[in-house]
Amino acid sequence: MKILIKNAKIVNQNQIIESDLLIENDIISEIAKNIPNNGVSRIIEASGKYLLPGVIDDQVHFREPGLTHKGDIASESRAAVAGGVTSFIDQPNTLPNAVTQDLLEDKYRIAYRRSYANYGFMMGGSNSNLDEVLRTNPRNVPGIKLFLGSSTGNMLVDNPQTLEQIFSSTSMLIAVHCEDEAIIKANTQKYLEEYGENIPMKFHHLIRSEEACYQSSSKAIALAQKTGARLHVFHLSTLKETELFRNDIPLEEKKITAEVCVHHLTFTNDDYEAKGCLIKWNPAIKTQQDKEGLWKALLDDRIDIVATDHAPHTWEEKQNLYIKCPSGGPLIQHSLIIMLENYRKGRISLEKIVEKMCHNPAILFRIERRGFIKKGYKADLVLVDLNESWKVTKDKLLYKCGWSPLEDKVYHAKVNYTFVNGKLVYENGQILEAPCGERLLFEVK
Numbered sequence: 001m002k003i004l005i006k007n008a009k010i011v012n013q014n015q016i017i018e019s020d021l022l023i024e025n026d027i028i029s030e031i032a033k034n035i036p037n038n039g040v041s042r043i044i045e046a047s048g049k050y051l052l053p054g055v056i057d058d059q060v061h062f063r064e065p066g067l068t069h070k071g072d073i074a075s076e077s078r079a080a081v082a083g084g085v086t087s088f089i090d091q092p093n094t095l096p097n098a099v100t101q102d103l104l105e106d107k108y109r110i111a112y113r114r115s116y117a118n119y120g121f122m123m124g125g126s127n128s129n130l131d132e133v134l135r136t137n138p139r140n141v142p143g144i145k146l147f148l149g150s151s152t153g154n155m156l157v158d159n160p161q162t163l164e165q166i167f168s169s170t171s172m173l174i175a176v177h178c179e180d181e182a183i184i185k186a187n188t189q190k191y192l193e194e195y196g197e198n199i200p201m202k203f204h205h206l207i208r209s210e211e212a213c214y215q216s217s218s219k220a221i222a223l224a225q226k227t228g229a230r231l232h233v234f235h236l237s238t239l240k241e242t243e244l245f246r247n248d249i250p251l252e253e254k255k256i257t258a259e260v261c262v263h264h265l266t267f268t269n270d271d272y273e274a275k276g277c278l279i280k281w282n283p284a285i286k287t288q289q290d291k292e293g294l295w296k297a298l299l300d301d302r303i304d305i306v307a308t309d310h311a312p313h314t315w316e317e318k319q320n321l322y323i324k325c326p327s328g329g330p331l332i333q334h335s336l337i338i339m340l341e342n343y344r345k346g347r348i349s350l351e352k353i354v355e356k357m358c359h360n361p362a363i364l365f366r367i368e369r370r371g372f373i374k375k376g377y378k379a380d381l382v383l384v385d386l387n388e389s390w391k392v393t394k395d396k397l398l399y400k401c402g403w404s405p406l407e408d409k410v411y412h413a414k415v416n417y418t419f420v421n422g423k424l425v426y427e428n429g430q431i432l433e434a435p436c437g438e439r440l441l442f443e444v445k
Contacts, residue, residue: 001025001041003424008046008383012053012373013359014351021051023379026422031375042424044417046383052354053373054086054380054418055336056361058142058259059175059234061311061328062088064110066095071312071400076332077116077437079398081426083333084382084415086117087361087370087440089142092124097155099124100132104141108439115437116425118370118380122175125166127159134169138444142365143173143232148180148216156181167229173365174224175232178216178241179283184208192323199322202272205284210238213283217241224256232364235261235309237283239293247301251363259305260294262335263405265342267291277318278405281309282327298356299348304364306356308335312401330399334406340386340413366443378438379422388414396429 003023010017010031020035021028037043057080063071073090080088090107092098098107104123111119122145123136133144144166147155157163158181167174187207191199199207217233221244224231236242236258245258267275267285279285297303311328318325331338339353362371369377392406418426425433 001422002039003419003422004035004037004040004043005051005383006043006045006047008049008051010051010373011350011354014355016050016350021373021381023419023422026378028373028375028377028379031373044383048385049416050350050384050386051373052084052382052384053358053371054382054420055084055357056087056367056371057085057307057310057332057335058089058305058361058365059261059307059309060088060090060332061093061309062090063312064094065106070314070317071330072114073111073119074114074116074435075398075400076310076312077114077119077435078431079330079333080117081418081420082398082415082431084336084384084418085332086380086382086418086420087119087367088117088332089120089122089365089440092122092145093147093155097124097126098122099126099129099155101135111437112439114435116431116433116435117420118437118440120365120440124155125157126155127157127162130162130165130169133166136170136172138172138442140439140441141172142440142442143175144170145175147177148220163223164227167223167227171230173230173232175234176220177234178213178220179208180212180215183212183215187212197321197323201276201280201322202269204272204280204322205269205286208282208284210240210286210290213238214240217244221256228255231256233258235259235264235283235307236294236297236303237264237286237290239290242293242297242302245297245302251304251360254304257304257364258302259307260298260303261307261309262331262338263309263329264294265291265298265306266338275405277320277325278329278403280325280327281311281329295347299352304356304360306335306339306353308332312399314401315403318403329405330401330403333398334392334404336382336384336415337411337413340384341411344386344412366445368441368443370440379419381419382415383417384413385416386413388412390414
C-alpha cells in the first residue's frame with residue numbers, strides 16, 4: 001500500500017523543508033519534491049501543515065494488567081495516537097508488578113493484541129529480584145526501572161547494597177523515580193499532626209519537597225558516576241536538580257540524562273487552588289521558579305526529553321482526601337498540543353520540540369529506525385495544523401478515566417493525521433485502524 005503526503009512542511013533534524021513524502025507499506029520510501037502518484041492508494045494534501053516524526057513518550061502508566069478500571073493498553077494507546085504519540089514506554093508498577101521475565105512478557109502479549117501505538121515495557125527492579133533483572137534482553141526491552149520513592153506494590157528499592165549491585169551489573173539503561181522516602185514520611189507526619197487526613201492540596205509540593213527530590217537524584221547520580229551505569233532520571237520537578245546535569249557533550253555520549261514532563265512545564269503550586277487533586281502528581285508540581293528553571297534546562301540541553309508520566313485514575317479515586325487521593329493524571333492525548341502551544345507563545349521552536357519529543361527518546365533508548373523522518377525508517381508520522389483553534393472537552397477525551405486537568409482549555413494547534421507503521425490510524429477525530437502497534441526494538445552496543 002502507498003500513501004503520498006504532498007507539500008508538507010517537514011520538521012526533522014533541526015530544519016524545516018517543504019516536500020512530499022511517500023509511504024510504502026510500513027516505511028518511508030521517498031522524501032522529495034513532486035513525487036509522482038503512480039500506484040498510490042491515497043494522496044493527502046498537506047499544504048500549510050507540518051509533518052513531524054511520531055512522538056515517543058518514554059514514561060507512561062497504561063495500567064494493564066491489574067488496574068484496568070483506570071485505563072488499559074487499548075484505551076490509552078488510542079488516546080496516544082489521537083495526540084500524535086506513536087510509541088510509548090510503559091512502567092512496571094502494574095499489578096502484578098513486572099519484576100520477573102514471565103510477568104514482563106505477559107504485558108508484551110497483551111500489547112501485541114491491543115495496542116494502537118508501538119510499545120516497550122520497562123523491567124522492574126526491587127530489593128530482591130537482581131537475578132531476574134540480569135536476565136533482561138537489551139534487544140527488546142528498553143531498560144530497567146527503579147522506584148527510589150514508594151510505588152504500587154513492592155517496588156521501592158531502598159537497600160543501598162541492592163542498588164549498587166544493580167547499577168554495577170547491567171549495561172542497560174536504568175531509569176529512576178527519585179524522591180527520598182524518609183524526607184517525605186517526615187514531612188507527611190508534620191502535616192498530618194496539624195490537619196489530619198484532610199491536608200490542603202496546596203501543601204503537596206512541600207511534603208514531596210525540593211529536598212526530597214534533590215537528595216534522591218544526587219545520590220542516584222553519584223552512584224552512576226561511581227559504577228559507570230547508564231542513568232536516566234525521570235520527571236525532574238525542581239530548579240535545583242537541573243544543576244546536576246550536563247550540556248557540554250552530545251546526547252549519544254551522555255551516560256547520565258534527564259526528562260521533564262509537560263505538567264511540570266505547565267502548572268505551578270499556584271494552580272493547586274483551582275485544580276486541586278487533578279494536578280496531584282509525584283513528584284509534585286512546584287513553584288514558578290522551578291518551572292522557569294526546568295524550561296531553561298530543557299532549552300539549553302541539560303534536560304534531554306519531554307514526556308508525560310501519563311497515569312490515569314478514576315474521577316472517584318481523585319475525589320478522596322489528600323492522604324488517600326492517588327497521584328497522577330492523564331496527559332498523553334495532549335502533550336504534543338501543549339508543547340505546540342508553547343511554540344505559538346515563542347517559548348520553544350518546532351525543531352526543538354521534535355528534538356525533545358521524537359529524536360532524543362530514539363537516541364537515548366537506542367530505538368531502532370524510529371524517531372526521525374528518514375528514508376527507510378518506520379513511517380511513524382503526525383501531521384499537524386498550527387492554526388486551528390479548539391477546546392478540550394470531555395466528549396473528545398479518549399482516556400478511559402474520562403477526565404483531564406486541561407478541560408475547557410483552548411489550544412491553537414491540532415493533530416489531523418497520525419500514522420503508525422505506515423497505517424493511517426487517526427484522522428481528524430476518528431480512529432481508523434485496528435490495533436497495529438509493534439514491539440520496539442533497541443540497538444545493542
